Amino acid sequence: MRRNGERQIFVCNDDGIYAPGLKILARALSSLGRVTVVVPDQERSAASHAITLHKPIRVHRVDHRTYIINGTPADCVRFGVLTMLKQRVDIIVSGINSGPNLGADTIYSGTIGAAVEGTMLGIPSIAVSLAYQGHGNYKPAAAFSRQLAKMVLEKSLPRNICLNVNVPDRPRNKIKGVMVTLLGKRIYGKDFESGVDPRGQAYYWLAGATPSGISVPGSDITAIEQGKISVTPIRLDMTAMDMIPVFKQWKWQV
Numbered sequence: 001m002r003r004n005g006e007r008q009i010f011v012c013n014d015d016g017i018y019a020p021g022l023k024i025l026a027r028a029l030s031s032l033g034r035v036t037v038v039v040p041d042q043e044r045s046a047a048s049h050a051i052t053l054h055k056p057i058r059v060h061r062v063d064h065r066t067y068i069i070n071g072t073p074a075d076c077v078r079f080g081v082l083t084m085l086k087q088r089v090d091i092i093v094s095g096i097n098s099g100p101n102l103g104a105d106t107i108y109s110g111t112i113g114a115a116v117e118g119t120m121l122g123i124p125s126i127a128v129s130l131a132y133q134g135h136g137n138y139k140p141a142a143a144f145s146r147q148l149a150k151m152v153l154e155k156s157l158p159r160n161i162c163l164n165v166n167v168p169d170r171p172r173n174k175i176k177g178v179m180v181t182l183l184g185k186r187i188y189g190k191d192f193e194s195g196v197d198p199r200g201q202a203y204y205w206l207a208g209a210t211p212s213g214i215s216v217p218g219s220d221i222t223a224i225e226q227g228k229i230s231v232t233p234i235r236l237d238m239t240a241m242d243m244i245p246v247f248k249q250w251k252w253q254v
C-alpha cells in the first residue's frame, strides 16, 4: 500500500549503477514521490527485452532505496516490482540512457525493454535517452523527465502504450521545444571486424560508427536534428492489423 498516499516511483536503466544519467534522474524524481532504483550489475545496453530464465537472480543492496541485480533491464523491472517492492508502483522511468534510442534502436534497446516490461505489468512507463554528442548535458533530460513523470502521474497512459523520449545533448536554453514523433529510419553499419584473439582463436566484432538516420518528416531523428526533445508513443501490440485481410486471402491448407 502507499504510505501516506506517497507516490511510488521505480527507476531502472540498462547502463548500470555508474551510468552518468542515473543519479541525476533519481534525484530529479525524488520531489514527486518515493524513488526506488533497481539496475543491472553491468552494462546491458542492447539487451532489448531479454529476461533471465536459466540462472538465479541475486540482489545486492547499495543503499536503502538502491539495488543492483545480476539480470537484464527487463528483469530489474519484473523482479524489482513484483518481488522487491511488493507494492503498487505509480510510474517507471527507465534511463537516462547514455546515447540516443531512435528509430529501430528501440528494438535493441534495454532502456526501452525495461519500459515495455513495466507497461506489460500495467504500470505507466517511460524511457528517457540522452542523444549524446560528447557533451553529457544530462540536466535538461532529468528536468524534462521530472516534468513528464508529473504529467503521467496526473493523466496516466493509455493501456499498452509507453513513451520513448530522446533529449538533445545541449543546454536547456538551446533546446528548441518538444515534438511528438514517429519512429524514424536508422541506418546501421553492416561490417564485422575479424581478427585473432591473444589465445589464437578467431573473433568477429560488430563494427562501424554510430548509426546514422534518414530524416523522415515528423520522426524522432528529425526532432533531435532540430534540437528538439522527441516523445514517441510506442505500442506493445505488434500485430499488423492492416495485413490481416491480405493474409486471409492466402490459400491456407492444413
Ligand code: MN
Pocket (backbone or CB within 6 Å): 014, 015, 044, 045, 046, 097, 098, 110, 111
Ligand atoms: Mn544503454
